[in-house]
Amino acid sequence: MAIHALIKRHRERAEQPVVSGRELLAGLGPEAVEVRARYLQVGGHLAATLVVTGYPAEVHPGWLQPLLTYPGRLDVALHIEPIPTTVAAASLRKQRARLESGRRTGFDKGKLDDPDTEAAAADAAELAYRIARGEGKLFHVGLYLTIHAGDEESLAEQVASVRAIAESLLITTAPATFRALPGWIATLPFGIDTLKVRRTFDTAALAACFPFTSPDLPAADQTPSDSPVLYGVNAASSSLLLWDRFAQDNYNSITLARSGAGKSYLTKLELLRQLFTGTEALVIDPEDEYLRLAEQVGGTVIRLGAPGVRLNPFDLPEGAHNSRDVLTRRALFLHTFLTVLLGAELASSERAVLDAAILTTYERAGITGDPRTWNRPAPLLGDLAVVLREHGAQGIGLADRLAPYITGSHAGLFDGPTTTPPRGHLVVFSLRQLPAEVVTAAMLLALDAIWRQVADAKQRRRRLVVVDEAWLLMRHGDGARFLFRMAKAARKYWAGLAVVTQDADDVLSSELGRAIVANAATQILLRQAPQAIDQVASAFHLSRGEQEFLLTAERGSALLLAGRHKAAFYAVASPSEHQVVTTDPAELAATCETSTTSPDVDALDPYDDTPTPALQDVR
Structure with missing residues (x-):
């Protein structure tokens, strides 16, 4: 049977017509x-x-x-x-x-x-x-x-x-x-x-x-989030540039630009859109550029420097009873804060005296290494000065240097219990009313208050911390080290640190500044000054074309760097968004002349199921 089947199949194949290769190719190709x-x-x-x-x-x-x-x-x-x-x-x-x-x-x-x-x-x-x-x-x-x-x-x-x-x-x-x-x-x-x-x-x-490459940024390697943010329009492909910082390796960003290039405008635009995704935001605002945004979305403004508004540097973090080194970490922060406040590095002997005085000040307030004592009222800066005067000549010298902040012209800024803790979906620390001599110390203290809230395990949620005009903090070594530690640890607490500055030299000329840049998965460059373009190009490995783009970029045009991927874009905002985030004096003056009404607040509220809360202005 098997042999018969094979013979039959061979006969069937022999009966089929054989087509020559020439005829086959003639059917596929043109006739002439x-x-x-x-x-x-x-x-x-x-x-x-x-x-x-x-x-x-x-x-x-x-x-x-x-x-x-x-x-x-x-x-x-x-x-x-x-x-x-x-x-x-x-x-x-x-x-x-x-x-x-x-x-x-x-x-x-x-x-x-x-x-x-x-x-x-x-x-x-x-x-x-x-x-x-x-x-x-x-x-x-x-x-x-x-x-x-x-x-x-x-x-x-x-x-x-x-x-x-x-x-x-x-x-x-x-x-x-x-x-x-x-x-x-x-x-x-x-x-x-x-x-x-x-x-x-x-x-x-x-x-x-290569034909399959695209000027658009590829999707993140990680599992993408369901809340990307619109940054603008891609300058090469005219497509929308959607980016989610919380889907990257870390959630930090660095924004560098010359004055007037639109860096604060772009930051506020992203911040407003992050609020709509449910992200909480905390902002260090040295120039009161975020107050109108906080007003429209029902945020909280803490005006440091206003009468009766203080942050106590001796406050212990809430919800830290499971950690044994809380008091030690607080003492180390006080070393950093007092060094920045006094404006000079302390000698090793002065640091030893200061360390002993800090621990003694906590002990006299009834706070020890026992977690059960950490709920007691924290001591004040004046209490530290009293203890310092009991530690010999060096202690008296340090107490005298702290006198302006306790009994002198700057009394009331730091010597007193905390008046208002940072709470809310948007908290803005306004530093405009502070004297220039204490702005850096106040910025560091506000960052510490923010970090204590971010690190609270009982209130773990997605947060964005914005430090505008970060050069004020970067010019001091201790302040730069604190910002670097925050950039390294923010991801562990589901928080992103957005550093915004106009002075590239303060960031790129130091090892700590370059480390902060290296720990930012999202890097945004706007228009640069000709004097700084070489340093920026070397730090971010820019081509000549990208350098020319940054030298001639219009306001709001930027270059987004994400690892090996780069995309040029320009920011776009709806009329309602623009009215909230702009701080152009000419536009604000024209708005005040033509209309005394504010934008539709309900349309900008990120929480649609509740009425817009009133602005909490802590003065």
Whole structure:
């Protein structure tokens, strides 16, 4: 039976007609190809090929997208051939020698420097060093465009349209004159480069040319949150830039910009939208730029420096009874706070006297290492001065230096019990009324009050801590160290630290500042001053094109950096949002002249199921 079945199957196969390969290919291809000087007639339509001969100096990911999304019939072929490392190194060596020889010859003849030669020499040197370090490779790349149309007139229009798009991308194209057939074959899916009009690309440039790259930021590697925030419109693709800082490795951010570039506007816009996602926010506001926002969303404003408003630096954190080193940590913070308050580093002997006096002050208030005593009223700064005077000459000296903050002109700012704890979905610490001499110390004290609330295990929720004008704190070593520790530990408590500053030097010139930048998964750069652009470019590894963007960026335009990914965008706000977050004096004056009514508060309330609470202004 088995042999009979095999014979029958063989007979059935023999009866089937056999189709030759020529006939099969004839059915797949066109019936005829007519070759002309500039185009082909392939069957019933025409095809013309453009060869890319010139490329822009710098490109961004997905820069070929306008050609790939061309509405007509356009075939884009990218031919890539790797160059062996040894061949690439030898070729770059010869190229650098030719360029350097040309430069020296022109210099000997008294000619001016040729910008194109100088730029080519710099690029060749950079490529040579990158290949030597193994950071990239070189490739021969050929880019060809074949346009299809039904007649000669339509073909001419389509070719002109494609060349216009290419010129807008700084691409130089040339028609494949008398090479129409090889040009058409080069764009067929055969992988055969019949034209061989190629340029040398490095790995980074080739990656940007890859057809599947995009100028938009990719989705986070982690499980994405359901509450991304709209940052603005992507400047390259015109798509919406949605970003969720709480879906990154850490929730911190750093915002650097020159004065007037719109950094506070962008920060307030994100803050307002974070409130709608249920995030609590706590803000250090040295210039009263967040008061109108707090007013519209029913936030709490604590005006440090106003009569009767104080924060006691001796307060112990709430809900810390499970920790044994609470008193020790509080003593260490008091060392930092008093060093910043006094404005000078303390000697080792003075620190020893101060440490003993702090512990003695707590003991006299009945607070010891026993957690059962931590609910008792905390001592005051004046109590510490009394104890210091019992510790010899150095203690008396420290007490005298604290006198202005206890009995002198600054009395009442820090010497007294805390009047109002920071509570609410938005808490703004206003420092505008404080003297300039104590702003940094008050900022540190407000940050400590915020941190005690963030670290409270009984009130664990998503929070955003905004430190505006952070340069005030970064210029002091102890203040910078406190901010660095907060940046390192914020993620453990489901909190993000947003550092906003206009002085890049205070952040990037110190190791602590650079460490704070390194611990920010979200980095936002707005317009930079020419004097600071080199330092910013070195710290954030910016290309020349990105540097030019930051030097000429309009107000509200920014560059978002997230690891290896970068995206340029400009902030957009609805009229209601703009009215709340703007602090432009001209706009505010015009608003006061034309209308005395405020924006629709209910429309801006992040809690839709309750009426908008009134502003709690602690004075």
